[in-house]
Amino acid sequence: MKAVVLAAGLGRRIGAPESGVPKPLRKVLGLPLIKRVILSAREAGIREFIVVTGYLGEKIRENLGEGRSLDIKITYVENRQWERGNGLSLLRARDYIDDRFILLMGDHLFDPEIIKDLKEAAIKDDEVLLVVDTEPASYIDLQDATKVRLEEGRIKELGKGLREYDGVDCGIFLCGKDIFRTLQEEIDRGRETITDTMNGLARKNRLFFCDSRGRFWIDIDTEEALKRAEETILKGLIKPTDGIVSKYLNRPISIRISRWLVEREISPNMITFISFLVSVVSAIFLSLGNYVSTIAGGILVQISSIIDGCDGEVARLRFQSSEYGAWFDSVLDRYADGLIILGMVIGLHRYNGGITLWVYGYLALMGTLLTSYTAMKYDALIRAEGGTRWRFGRDTRMLMIMTGALLNEMYYLLITLMVVTNLVTLRRLYILRGA
Amino acid sequence: MKAVVLAAGLGRRIGAPESGVPKPLRKVLGLPLIKRVILSAREAGIREFIVVTGYLGEKIRENLGEGRSLDIKITYVENRQWERGNGLSLLRARDYIDDRFILLMGDHLFDPEIIKDLKEAAIKDDEVLLVVDTEPASYIDLQDATKVRLEEGRIKELGKGLREYDGVDCGIFLCGKDIFRTLQEEIDRGRETITDTMNGLARKNRLFFCDSRGRFWIDIDTEEALKRAEETILKGLIKPTDGIVSKYLNRPISIRISRWLVEREISPNMITFISFLVSVVSAIFLSLGNYVSTIAGGILVQISSIIDGCDGEVARLRFQSSEYGAWFDSVLDRYADGLIILGMVIGLHRYNGGITLWVYGYLALMGTLLTSYTAMKYDALIRAEGGTRWRFGRDTRMLMIMTGALLNEMYYLLITLMVVTNLVTLRRLYILRGA
Structure with missing residues (x-):
């Protein structure tokens, strides 16, 4: 199974562009963030990666290489419109996907066990399974998280601004290969983020969830989140x-x-x-x-x-x-x-x-x-x-x-x-x- | 998966009836022959056994019991016509079978690995897979063995008297549940041995084989064979x-x-x-x-x-x-x-x-x-x-x-x-x- 890793964004809240280091290359306990993401997925058995780059993509490419020394294969795709919604980044991976795949964010760290569970799940080509944390740990920034409302195994709605919600979007997806059709439709209507596409799928009852079951994950948007991630990994x-x-x-x-x-x-x-x-x-x-x-x-x-x-x-x-x-x-x-x-x-x-x-x-x-x-x-x-x-x-x-x-x-x-x-x-x- | 074990015969060449001990209870290195057969199959993961008894069946039943102490379940069926062909013994197991099953002879010892292979094989309900030894070891009595002729993965013919043959019948079968239909047909025509039924299946191109690949098996008909079996097991x-x-x-x-x-x-x-x-x-x-x-x-x-x-x-x-x-x-x-x-x-x-x-x-x-x-x-x-x-x-x-x-x-x-x-x-x- 392949994994698509989105690493096109700027990371304004974590020092870029002043530092000249794109967020995916920020080091967490000695390893660049995106390398941790990729190695966590490798531990769960993923061997092929499509990395979508944008801001300072050549630096990321230089740092990670083709993955041969890590015993994996990394293919790079560039999204020049990285300043627009991240749905455009995912769309760039379309030509490299011919089966269901794992979608990961280049700035979300997670316990490999989550991916092991996800790999075993069964979905149809036009469905998506999103990992949801129904009991977010104290180190999760709820202010900034994308919340979800659940109903009978399905996700009804997603959004940062939801007042009432049942859990938090962990940024880890198992996608059927037909996701690109919905993605294109939503983008054509000007809804350019992945959350937009997920809401589109939710309306069609094609968005399911699987619980993170208390396992570690974190979205690293700020220096503070990075520090919290390091502490949590060390405690583990x-x-x-x-x-x-x-x-x-x-x-x-x-x-x-x-x-x-x-x-x-x-x-x-x-x-x-x-x-x-x-x-x-x-x-x-x-x-x-x-x-x-x-x-x-x-x-x-x-x-x-x-x-x-x-x-x-x-x-x-x-x-x-x-x-x-x-x-x-x-x-x-x-x-x-x-x-x-x-x-x-x-x-x-x-x-x-x-x-x-x-x-x-x-x-x-x-x-x-x-x-x-x-x-x-x-x-x-x-x-x-x-x-x-x-x-x-x-x-x-x-x-x-x-x-x-x-x-x-x-x-x-x-x-x-x-x-x-x-x-x-x-x-x-x-x-x-x-x- | 269930196993049917045929243990109805007399064993004239190995001391019965003079000794009063039916062949399946003859001891091989401290264990009755049939117990070795059952425990070998258990080692390969078989937990349910149907034992068909005939000559001195009550003694066998007494000796083995219901299998609870061995963590298995043994059901007994009696074949009163044990002096006729052994096909009649197999037919008696009909009511206890609702899926494909392993057929074993109460006097054939074997390496459990053979059964492990057999369990994984795929056959249709009206097919049978017979284990064949294409390179019989020196301790196999070729005079007395049932030989087989092979052709393109199938068995063409079986018989003790075959002049030209490609291997020897090990007496270990994986049977589709519909074998009983062919068995009944053959018996109705007066062909009462399992070899008769197998020849019937072979004529219909429904008898396949799997190679014993040099693993241990032996048919114990004589005192000499029993001695050879003991020697081979000890060497192992x-x-x-x-x-x-x-x-x-x-x-x-x-x-x-x-x-x-x-x-x-x-x-x-x-x-x-x-x-x-x-x-x-x-x-x-x-x-x-x-x-x-x-x-x-x-x-x-x-x-x-x-x-x-x-x-x-x-x-x-x-x-x-x-x-x-x-x-x-x-x-x-x-x-x-x-x-x-x-x-x-x-x-x-x-x-x-x-x-x-x-x-x-x-x-x-x-x-x-x-x-x-x-x-x-x-x-x-x-x-x-x-x-x-x-x-x-x-x-x-x-x-x-x-x-x-x-x-x-x-x-x-x-x-x-x-x-x-x-x-x-x-x-x-x-x-x-x-x-």
Whole structure:
């Protein structure tokens, strides 16, 4: 299925023309707005795009290219009359469409899941399905939004000025290929916006809607909306499988770091590696055994735990998430875990050379690696249940190590780790029985 | 989709009536023949069965029950005229069929994949699709098989006596619901076998075929065929991800043990646990450190490695494989691995109390657990490629430990394990990059 992306407008309320940057190229967390739109649609499985440009179109074209490096195909169409209604922009895509298609706005960001739903919907050639948000979140500017009145699965009327309304137009459409006929008719009558065409379809009972179901979307018209979009996207980085320490301590910090990193030239795998190096350094400090180096080691452990969140966050912000990346991260984490415990044991060994210490260390290592080994299956359960179960993960372990170091109680910490990690593993064996 | 299973015959060539056991209840690796047929079909997603009984039908009924414990539904129909052609048995199922269905013989075993293919095939109500083996394996009795002549996707003729033929009838059919009309017509003319009906359909160009593509199937008419079936099923227990030690040393032994275990009252999880206990005992022996106990420990390590194969084998032979079972096995294996290394280190520590020994052991433990941690992703690659890659797995590790113990070179063994397991993990990180 193809997608048409409208990116012809000026964006007067967001700095153009003074800045010389057309709105679709304004950066949101390191990526131009329109690139985010296209990559979100790609995540939902769309591979072919028709981008309609107008104001400073050549800049957009230069920036996005033909899409080969993104594994998609982008075709450009120019609308020289971009100062008139946006219906004229859509009309320019007519020659490239031979089937139903997705219509997107170059300045509307959205959760890819919305498109996945839309792709599955069934419409006739002369019908259109519009995504409607019936419970707009607080970050939506209702003043400026196009409202809709609904009736029995259909949209009755659209308009910015509607007094009474049931929801808000998300600017995401699934269009039958015959939309261009209605579009042409409306334009011929001087009604040149897409909203005009939609009202035309609504009058003919051919405009349906599908609910956005609380998923993220936002229309970026102002600097303020852009800021709100960034905040909302960043908040979405917290994962359902995040442990309590991760959620309330690590993420708030790592997200701030990621926000900074996402605009820098650094790959997620490089961040993974840096987090690993910090762990190695922390293990060396811990192995020295004196109080000062133990404290330094403990703090570094917690820092590496925080940085460990950034690789995935940056990858998701850039639509670069990969199975290998996540796996590479998890394998290096296991080495880091092992080296940190080894550092602790060597540090303790300097005062107490006994065999029990080492046996504790071995068992703590086994328990630690086995909580990770069993995590995959346990996390699948958490996700299936909607993320309510208690999870003892790396976030908690690392915080425990820092705490033990600050209290200078590394021996009891080691015993605690040994007991807790192995009990957690046994608990999972029990909970998941019969799964 | 329903399946009709014909189980009315006498089985004169396989001991009945002297034994008092109808052929469908003859045990093949611990399970009655017909139960294997039904469970194979269940594995392919069939949940409703119509079983046509005749000779000693009440015994079959008693043995299988209504299928509730197997999560299926079995309906029984009796054919009192079981001494006549088997077409009469199929005819008895008529009232229970209202859509296309799978027709199976109660004495033909097969690979469930054959049924999975068949379920996807498209036929009309008056057509039949027969599975044909165009390259029968050496264990198929060609003398006794029903041969087929093929022509342009259709079957032209069937018969035991065909001189020239292109393949062999596997006794597995996908039937359109109108087959009963042709069946009745043929029976009315005195042609009472299913082969007669198939020849009738072939004459009307309504009999198609689908190739068994080298997959396992066998018609069990004689004691010899039963033995061949058992051998073939047992050989099929070797997995594509098996390492070289497993394939050529452990499996040949574990399969013999499983063959014995499968007829005993022991659950796969219990076998897993016994293998774990043997590992624990081996770790204790290794920790004693003297040569005799080291040898005993080393041999027990290899024995536990062999028993470790039996849980999965018995589960598969009984159609009891479960995701949890495999996972439970793998988690206990990791504990066993860890304890064995700990045992080795304690054993060595009795002669050499240095910290390096403990660090080597620690790193060997990390490497060992990480080869398992990375195995899942690596195994997926092996399976995708058809099982040709070198795999350093538990089978090799355990054999190395026994060898080291017999040679009384536990210290070098430990260093070797440390180096090899960590290199294997790094190699996997490299090989799987970009996957």
